[in-house]
Amino acid sequence: MKIGELANAAGCTVATIRYYEREGLLPPPARSAGNYRLYTREHADQLGFIRNCRAFDMTHAEIRALLRFRNAPDEDCEGVNTLLEEHLRHVETRIDELQRLKTQLQELRGHCLRVQATRDCGILNELAQNVPEPKENAADANVNAPHCHVHGTH
Amino acid sequence: MKIGELANAAGCTVATIRYYEREGLLPPPARSAGNYRLYTREHADQLGFIRNCRAFDMTHAEIRALLRFRNAPDEDCEGVNTLLEEHLRHVETRIDELQRLKTQLQELRGHCLRVQATRDCGILNELAQNVPEPKENAADANVNAPHCHVHGTH
DNA sequence: TCAGACCCTGAAGCTACTATAGAGTCAACC
DNA sequence: GGTTGACTCTATAGTAGCTTCAGGGTCTGA
Numbered sequence: 350m351k352i353g354e355l356a357n358a359a360g361c362t363v364a365t366i367r368y369y370e371r372e373g374l375l376p377p378p379a380r381s382a383g384n385y386r387l388y389t390r391e392h393a394d395q396l397g398f399i400r401n402c403r404a405f406d407m408t409h410a411e412i413r414a415l416l417r418f419r420n421a422p423d424e425d426c427e428g429v430n431t432l433l434e435e436h437l438r439h440v441e442t443r444i445d446e447l448q449r450l451k452t453q454l455q456e457l458r459g460h461c462l463r464v465q466a467t468r469d470c471g472i473l474n475e476l477a478q479n480v481p482e483p484k485e486n487a488a489d490a491n492v493n494a495p496h497c498h499v500h501g502t503h
Numbered sequence: 504m505k506i507g508e509l510a511n512a513a514g515c516t517v518a519t520i521r522y523y524e525r526e527g528l529l530p531p532p533a534r535s536a537g538n539y540r541l542y543t544r545e546h547a548d549q550l551g552f553i554r555n556c557r558a559f560d561m562t563h564a565e566i567r568a569l570l571r572f573r574n575a576p577d578e579d580c581e582g583v584n585t586l587l588e589e590h591l592r593h594v595e596t597r598i599d600e601l602q603r604l605k606t607q608l609q610e611l612r613g614h615c616l617r618v619q620a621t622r623d624c625g626i627l628n629e630l631a632q633n634v635p636e637p638k639e640n641a642a643d644a645n646v647n648a649p650h651c652h653v654h655g656t657h
Numbered sequence: 658t659c660a661g662a663c664c665c666t667g668a669a670g671c672t673a674c675t676a677t678a679g680a681g682t683c684a685a686c687c
Numbered sequence: 688g689g690t691t692g693a694c695t696c697t698a699t700a701g702t703a704g705c706t707t708c709a710g711g712g713t714c715t716g717a
Contacts (some may be wrong), residue, residue: 365705368538372704399633418621421539422621425618433611433612436608437608447597452600454559461580466577473569477551479551539695547698
């Protein structure tokens with residue numbers, strides 16, 4: 350099948366598929382006489398696997414690791430379990446951080462409850478203050494725990 | 504004050520300060536005879552404001568908007584309130600997404616509860632399946648709601 | 658033969674920084 | 688006067704996971 354069909358089947362763009370090939374997540378397929386990529390069922394399966402992993406928000410490094418396990422069917426799967434648990438912990442950590450952030454944002458929101466001149470706006474004034482409390486969020490968390498790949502709000 | 508002192512005071516790196524200048528978040532300061540940046544109290548205040556906003560995980564675009572309000576003290580602050588509420592909604596959306604993701608990851612984790620050959624690993628087999636459920640996460644959310652800047656787990 | 662849909666490569670853009678290379682500045686010490 | 692070391696400068700590239708663009712080639716049907 351051609352790249353457009355594969356993209357359709359997998360629910361992603363052709364650019365994404367070419368990108369995965371460059372990244373080594375997807376093996377380079379055969380080419381037609383006109384230099385078009387020609388994919389097999391195995392490519393489609395592997396791409397499905399990758400897209401499922403991405404839907405679980407795994408990084409390419411994590412997916413590469415899982416693909417290695419998948420290509421070594423006789424090895425034991427302890428590493429798979431470990432990887433999943435670590436990923437889960439990252440997600441939980443990020444949830445905690447965002448929940449703290451939410452609380453702080455709600456507090457900040459409460460500093461201005463009506464429309465007034467910006468010079469009197471409690472929110473802007475609060476942001477101009479030394480507010481050292483919201484410190485446990487993404488940027489700092491990444492500094493403190495460099496192995497945690499869970500990042501900012503945006 | 505020189506850039507190193509400012510960085511120390513603001514709790515960020517000199518590279519970050521130079522980056523903010525390039526990005527237009529901080530106005531270019533005067534220079535010494537030896538071409539060193541010389542910052543004033545106003546610069547320090549504005550940098551503090553920016554760092555506070557960043558601690559709330561706001562984007563540079565959001566911060567730029569807030570700085571514009573800050574520099575127009577006679578305008579009304581409705582836009583500030585709106586911006587904050589939208590930011591809060593983004594955070595809440597992201598929390599919901601991550602919580603759904605967490606549930607799905609726990610479910611996935613349950614598919615393999617002992618160490619076995621990877622060919623039999625329930626997790627890998629599940630990931631090789633058509634699993635269309637974890638669809639509401641970052642990648643798709645960004646497609647569906649292009650204005651939501653809350654992104655992935657990593 | 659021509660339009661239109663599809664495909665190709667290579668490079669740049671996105672976000673908020675961080676890191677590196679190679680060079681200049683400045684104060685203190687000998 | 689020379690040297691050391693801390694600090695600063697600019698320019699450039701790298702990070703993650705794509706998306707978008709420019710400038711072209713391929714293929715199919717009318």
